[in-house]
Amino acid sequence: MTNAKSNLQIDSARLWNDIHETATFGATPKGGVKRLTLGPEDKQVRDWFRKACEAAGCEVRVDALGTMFALRPGRDMSKPPLGIGSHLDTQPTGGKYDGILGTLAALEVVRALDDAGIETEMPICVCNWTNEEGSRFAPAMMASAAYAGEYTTEDILSRKDSEGITVAEALDTIGYRGADVVGQQKFSGFVELHIEQGPLLEAESKTIGIVDRGQGIAWYDGTISGFASHAGTTPMPLRRDALAAFSEVALAVEKAARDFGPNAVATIGEIRIENPSRNVIPGDLTFTIDVRSSDSKIFDRLHEAIRAAGAEIAARRNVSVAIEKIWRKEPTIFDARLVDAVESAAKDMGYSHRRITSGAGHDACNLASVMPAAMIFVPCKDGISHNELEDATQADCTAGANVLLHTVLSLAGIASSGKTNS
Numbered sequence: 133m134t135n136a137k138s139n140l141q142i143d144s145a146r147l148w149n150d151i152h153e154t155a156t157f158g159a160t161p162k163g164g165v166k167r168l169t170l171g172p173e174d175k176q177v178r179d180w181f182r183k184a185c186e187a188a189g190c191e192v193r194v195d196a197l198g199t200m201f202a203l204r205p206g207r208d209m210s211k212p213p214l215g216i217g218s219h220l221d222t223q224p225t226g227g228k229y230d231g232i233l234g235t236l237a238a239l240e241v242v243r244a245l246d247d248a249g250i251e252t253e254m255p256i257c258v259c260n261w262t263n264e265e266g267s268r269f270a271p272a273m274m275a276s277a278a279y280a281g282e283y284t285t286e287d288i289l290s291r292k293d294s295e296g297i298t299v300a301e302a303l304d305t306i307g308y309r310g311a312d313v314v315g316q317q318k319f320s321g322f323v324e325l326h327i328e329q330g331p332l333l334e335a336e337s338k339t340i341g342i343v344d345r346g347q348g349i350a351w352y353d354g355t356i357s358g359f360a361s362h363a364g365t366t367p368m369p370l371r372r373d374a375l376a377a378f379s380e381v382a383l384a385v386e387k388a389a390r391d392f393g394p395n396a397v398a399t400i401g402e403i404r405i406e407n408p409s410r411n412v413i414p415g416d417l418t419f420t421i422d423v424r425s426s427d428s429k430i431f432d433r434l435h436e437a438i439r440a441a442g443a444e445i446a447a448r449r450n451v452s453v454a455i456e457k458i459w460r461k462e463p464t465i466f467d468a469r470l471v472d473a474v475e476s477a478a479k480d481m482g483y484s485h486r487r488i489t490s491g492a493g494h495d496a497c498n499l500a501s502v503m504p505a506a507m508i509f510v511p512c513k514d515g516i517s518h519n520e521l522e523d524a525t526q527a528d529c530t531a532g533a534n535v536l537l538h539t540v541l542s543l544a545g546i547a548s549s550g551k552t553n554s
């Protein structure tokens with residue numbers, strides 16, 4: 133970064149306004165956002181984003197999985213762009229910041245460069261990755277995983293939501309199945325700004341998290357089959373109750389994560405009783421398990437503990453318990469050069485900061501396996517996320533966007549500036 137540019141800042145009011153304007157697409161009565169990937173509200177925010185990027189002088193391209201790439205040219209177009217951005221989809225009871233901050237801050241970086249008349253050496257590409265959240269279609273972060281070569285495009289297009297709608301159908305319905313081949317857009321690197329989604333920065337009164345690692349994630353689909361029968365006439369000892377068995381499985385999953393803690397967490401976020409009825413003993417149910425750790429050896433041991441508990445409960449209760457792994461993402465180590473660039477930007481701007489591991493999954497974690505990548509965190513209120521109460525301050529969002537701006541200036545380089553003689 134040159135001295136002439138060290139005071140450059142994004143427009144805080146414009147960023148804050150964008151966050152609140154886009155929060156109207158899928159706004160919930162409790163002040164959050166419900167914008168499931170590839171639904172009608174996702175189309176609204178995508179149309180808004182496309183228009184805003186075009187108004188900022190970018191060319192917007194869309195790939196076969198609906199990921200949006202807004203390109204701001206650089207002086208040297210032989211260099212692949214530096215990617216910045218995040219996602220615009222949310223959880224069913226999500227907040228205004230998860231993903232949105234990083235995507236809108238990336239747009240704001242482009243506008244700030246425009247306002248300052250700065251041409252960067254390298255082009256810049258603002259990204260909105262499809263289906264980061266994974267709540268409508270599994271796995272989470274599917275578009276960046278396909279970009280990184282973990283899945284074929286056809287595989288992802290065929291994934292179904294709980295109503296049987298495929299990703300391909302959902303993309304076609306909202307008009308976002310683009311022409312670009314997945315992976316066609318190359319990058320020199322990728323930097324993602326995000327709220328922390330955890331309590332550490334707030335607890336330590338730090339403004340910026342320099343993310344150098346990300347937890348690994350494994351997802352499982354579970355099925356328990358017992359026997360559905362009459363709630364009034366079936367004596368307790370004769371029951372093969374799938375829900376009672378599930379209750380033991382749920383506690384065993386919690387115990388396994390506690391036993392391997394503090395570097396392990398496990399969550400059962402969905403459970404569905406088939407054909408539920410208040411006077412029928414549950415016969416069949418399905419559930420999900422989300423397991424995370426930054427140590428892949430703990431992953432294996434957790435997996436084994438959960439499998440053994442399932443087998444023991446099944447035998448004792450005369451039900452079947454099947455737990456199938458549907459996704460595993462290894463822990464991420466971000467690129468040292470990019471992480472250092474984020475740290476220097478935070479220092480130069482005078483923000484308090486600390487190194488941090490991401491507990492959440494992010495598209496940058498997938499991209500880190502095929503390009504240099506790094507992340508910037510800012511605090512969120514009480515560490516709450518994936519909840520309508522999710523909140524962050526304008527000052528912290530602005531600080532994160534300023535660190536993103538200065539990380540971009542140092543990584544993409546300044547070719548010329550219309551407003552100063554640097």
Ligand code: GLV
Nearest residue numbers: 264265272492493
């Ligand atoms: C993505 O939002 C995750 O589950 O970490």
Ligand code: MN
Nearest residue numbers: 230231264326
């Ligand atoms: Mn996110």
Ligand code: MN
Nearest residue numbers: 223230265518
């Ligand atoms: Mn999320």
